[in-house]
Amino acid sequence: xxxxxxxxxxxxxxxxxxxxxxxxxxxxxxxxxxxxxxxxxxxxxxxxxxxxxxxxxxxxxxxxxxxxxxxxxxxxxxxxxxxxxxxxxxxxxxxxxxxxxxxxxxxxxxxxxxxxxxxxxxxxxxxxxxxxxxxxxxxxxxxxxxxxxxxxxxxxxxxxxxxxxxxxxxxxxxxxxxxxxxxxxxxxxxxxxxxxxxxxxxxxxxxxxxxxxxxxxxxxxxxx
Numbered sequence: 001x002x003x004x005x006x007x008x009x010x011x012x013x014x015x016x017x018x019x020x021x022x023x024x025x026x027x028x029x030x031x032x033x034x035x036x037x038x039x040x041x042x043x044x045x046x047x048x049x050x051x052x053x054x055x056x057x058x059x060x061x062x063x064x065x066x067x068x069x070x071x072x073x074x075x076x077x078x079x080x081x082x083x084x085x086x087x088x089x090x091x092x093x094x095x096x097x098x099x100x101x102x103x104x105x106x107x108x109x110x111x112x113x114x115x116x117x118x119x120x121x122x123x124x125x126x127x128x129x130x131x132x133x134x135x136x137x138x139x140x141x142x143x144x145x146x147x148x149x150x151x152x153x154x155x156x157x158x159x160x161x162x163x164x165x166x167x168x169x170x171x172x173x174x175x176x177x178x179x180x181x182x183x184x185x186x187x188x189x190x191x192x193x194x195x196x197x198x199x200x201x202x203x204x205x206x207x208x209x210x211x212x213x214x215x216x217x218x219x220x221x222x223x224x
Contacts, residue, residue: 045140062128069124074107075117 070077082100090096104114 044137045144062125065128066121066124069121071117071120074104074109076114076121077117078107079104079109079114 066077079100082103083096086096086099090099101111101114104110
């Protein structure tokens with residue numbers, strides 16, 4: 001049985017999921033995939049089946065896995081194919097199953113074989129789910145958790161640098177305050193020194209002027 005036919009049991013030719021036909025009874029459906037086995041990475045991305053959408057590449061991958069594991073002879077999938085072909089001609093679900101089973105009996109199948117082979121394909125899907133789960137776990141570690149861990153390292157470095165900036169800023173502020181105080185003190189000292197210097201010059205001028213005046217008068221009044 002070709003993989004395309006196997007995929008057709010679950011999906012229409014365009015890859016979409018077949019719509020449920022109306023009626024008093026539910027249409028038989030192919031077995032659902034087994035639950036994805038749990039893995040135990042540090043952090044996982046939660047699975048929300050309801051928000052998921054069938055993807056063609058994933059559909060093809062699962063269909064090929066089922067084709068590769070297809071059993072010889074008439075088994076569950078051949079039975080399901082007969083059921084699918086009868087859907088257009090037999091509206092009764094019970095009649096479809098009974099007619100398909102009659103065909104399978106002619107091919108040497110029985111009820112237990114159909115159930116056992118259906119379980120076989122569920123096991124195949126469970127194996128695919130386990131491999132997919134491992135791949136997701138690896139990709140999650142590489143592309144999510146490792147990056148999240150690197151962010152924690154960066155946060156620690158950022159905090160360290162920020163603390164250093166705070167410390168240096170405080171030191172700069174203290175040095176700036178000290179500089180301002182010294183500048184003010186130096187300016188005031190300059191004023192004080194200039195005042196003393198000017199006062200000294202004024203006093204010195206008084207003495208120099210007095211002595212020079214006396215010298216002039218000595219020369220004027222005293223012959224010699």
